[in-house]
Amino acid sequence: MTEPVRVRFAPSPTGKPHVGNIRTAMYDWIFARHTGGKFILRIEDTDVARKKEGALEAIMESLKWLGLDWDEGPDVGGDYGPYFQSQRLELYKAAAERLVAQGDAYYCYCSPERLEALRKEQEARKQLSGYDRSCRNLSPQERAAKEAAGIRPVVRFKTPEQGQTSFHDLIYGDVVFENNTLDDFVMLKSDGYPVYHLASVVDDHAMKITHVIRDEGWISSVPRHLLIYKALGYEPPQYVHHPVIVGADRAKLSKRHGAVSLLDFRDIGYLPETMFNFLTLIGWSLDDKTEIMTREQIVKNFSIERMGKTGAFFNTDKLDWMNGVYIRGLTVEDLSDKLLPFLDKYLPPEIKRPLDVNYVKQIVPLIRERINTLKDAAAYADFFFVDKLEHDASKLVDKKMDAETALTALKSAEETLSSLENFDRDELENTLRPLADDLGIKAGQLFSVLRVATTARDATPPLFETMAVLGKERCLKRIKAAISRLNNHRD
RNA sequence: GCCCCCAUCGUCUAGAGGCCUAGGACGGCGGCCUUUCAAGCCGUAAACAUGGAUUCGAAUUCCAUUGGGGGCACCA
Numbered sequence: 001m002t003e004p005v006r007v008r009f010a011p012s013p014t015g016k017p018h019v020g021n022i023r024t025a026m027y028d029w030i031f032a033r034h035t036g037g038k039f040i041l042r043i044e045d046t047d048v049a050r051k052k053e054g055a056l057e058a059i060m061e062s063l064k065w066l067g068l069d070w071d072e073g074p075d076v077g078g079d080y081g082p083y084f085q086s087q088r089l090e091l092y093k094a095a096a097e098r099l100v101a102q103g104d105a106y107y108c109y110c111s112p113e114r115l116e117a118l119r120k121e122q123e124a125r126k127q128l129s130g131y132d133r134s135c136r137n138l139s140p141q142e143r144a145a146k147e148a149a150g151i152r153p154v155v156r157f158k159t160p161e162q163g164q165t166s167f168h169d170l171i172y173g174d175v176v177f178e179n180n181t182l183d184d185f186v187m188l189k190s191d192g193y194p195v196y197h198l199a200s201v202v203d204d205h206a207m208k209i210t211h212v213i214r215d216e217g218w219i220s221s222v223p224r225h226l227l228i229y230k231a232l233g234y235e236p237p238q239y240v241h242h243p244v245i246v247g248a249d250r251a252k253l254s255k256r257h258g259a260v261s262l263l264d265f266r267d268i269g270y271l272p273e274t275m276f277n278f279l280t281l282i283g284w285s286l287d288d289k290t291e292i293m294t295r296e297q298i299v300k301n302f303s304i305e306r307m308g309k310t311g312a313f314f315n316t317d318k319l320d321w322m323n324g325v326y327i328r329g330l331t332v333e334d335l336s337d338k339l340l341p342f343l344d345k346y347l348p349p350e351i352k353r354p355l356d357v358n359y360v361k362q363i364v365p366l367i368r369e370r371i372n373t374l375k376d377a378a379a380y381a382d383f384f385f386v387d388k389l390e391h392d393a394s395k396l397v398d399k400k401m402d403a404e405t406a407l408t409a410l411k412s413a414e415e416t417l418s419s420l421e422n423f424d425r426d427e428l429e430n431t432l433r434p435l436a437d438d439l440g441i442k443a444g445q446l447f448s449v450l451r452v453a454t455t456a457r458d459a460t461p462p463l464f465e466t467m468a469v470l471g472k473e474r475c476l477k478r479i480k481a482a483i484s485r486l487n488n489h490r491d
Numbered sequence: 492g493c494c495c496c497c498a499u500c501g502u503c504u505a506g507a508g509g510c511c512u513a514g515g516a517c518g519g520c521g522g523c524c525u526u527u528c529a530a531g532c533c534g535u536a537a538a539c540a541u542g543g544a545u546u547c548g549a550a551u552u553c554c555a556u557u558g559g560g561g562g563c564a565c566c567a
Contacts, residue, residue, distance in 0.1 A: 010567090047567065128493070176495095195566080216495095220562040244561085251561095252561075289515045312502085313503075314503095315517070318503065318516075320517090444525095451527060452527095
C-alpha cells in the first residue's frame, strides 16, 4: 500500500511571490488535489536578515487569490506543526548534534573572514571547490581551545570523499553526482538557525512529505539532502524538479525582470482563472491542442509525466489573449461586478462616485470583447462617464468629407434626433440610415461624424448601441458641442 | 575552473523509431464579416542547433560539439 500524497510549498518570506514561485505552489496544489493528498504550506524563515515585513501576507494572499487552499499551514495548523521553521529550531539542533555524535558532522570554528579569503583565493585560481575542511579533524584539545576562545561554531556535514550520490527525478530522470565534487557544507549556523539543506530535510521527514516539488535550480543540492537523509536514517521523498520561468534574456525570472509578482497581475486586471490556466500551461500540456481548461479539468487530467523540462518564457501576448477569452466568457452581471472596482480606481477623478451600477451593466456588453484586462475598461470606456468631451476638429471631419458637409450632417442629425421618442438602437438606425441618403452622403460617413461627435473617438463600440446607452440628452449636448467646435475651427 | 540540467516555428507547446512533406495555440501577414474598433471565421508564412553513430528507417536512441541556464554562501 502506498502512503497518501503529502506535498508542501515552502517559500521563504522575502517579498511578494512572483509567477515562477507561485507556479511551483500550483503544481504542488494540483498534484495534491489530483491524488487526493494534502497540500501543506510551510514558511522557511530561517534567514533573519532576508525576512521582509508583509511577505507572509503576500504569500497567503497570492495563494488564496488563485484558489490554492492549504490543508495544513501557519494559520490553519495541522498535526505536524508548527509550520514556521523559526519555531522548530530545537529539531534542527537535535538533528545536527546527533550527526556530530555519530561522526557524520563536525563543529567548524573558521571565521567568516577566513572563509571569504579562501573563496577569493579559489576564485583567483579559478578553482572554486568549497570549504577546505580544515576543521574536519580537530583534536579535542584544539577544539577546547577554540571553545575557550569563545568562538561560536557552525556545524558542517562530513561529506564522503569518495563514491557517488544519485537519484531518480520524476521529470529529469536519473542524475548522478560524484561525492568528491561536494564540500562539507554548513548545516547549522553559529546563531543556532539551520541552513536550508538541514531544515528542509528534517521537516520534510517530520511532516511525512512524499513528493518534493520545486524548481530545477535545486537539483544540484539534492545530493546534500540525500546524504543527510542517509546519515539520519530517513527515507528520502520522491523528487520532482520542474523547469523555471525565464525572462526575456532567458535567465531565471527574478525581480529585475519587472512587474512579475502575481499580485501585480491581479491589480492590472487579469482573472485568477486566466493565471491558473496560463501558468499550468507553461511546462505542462494535456495534449496537442487543448489550451482553455477549467481548474477542475486541470486537476483531473494533471500528470507529472506530461511536464516538460525546458525553461519557458512568460509570454504576455498570449496571456492577454487568454484573459480576453475568460473575460468574454463572463456574464454581464459577473463582469460588471468585477469591473466596478477597476473603473472606480482608474476613471478620471472628476467623475462622480459612486458609479451607477446599472449604467455600468449597460456598458459592459459593448466593451466586453474589446478589453483584455479589467483595467483596460477605464481607458476604453471613459467617454461614457465624462461630462465634457474634448473634440478633435480634424477627427470630426472625415477624410472623405469637407468641414462644410460635416457641419451640415451634424446639424441635420441634431434636428432629427431631437424629435426621437425612444432613442433605442433600432430607432436610431431606422432614422440615421435614411438621413444619410437625404444628405447625399454614405451611411458610413455620417456614422463616422456622429461617432466622433458623441464620443470624441474614432474607434468605439457600435454607434447605435453606444448612443442609446449614452442617452438622448447627452448625445444632443455632445453634438451641439461638436457643431460649435467645428464652427470655431472654421472661423 | 569544477559539477549539474536543457535544446522542435519569434513565443508556449504536441511528438516517447515508420502515423511527420512535423500538429495546435499566441503573435505576424492576407481575406471574409462590418458604420469605426474589436470579437468571430477562413487562409498563409514560420521550427526539429551542428556533426557523427545505431537502424531498412530517426525530431524521436547513443556519443561529441556548440549554445543557453543553474550550482559551487553561516541565502533560500
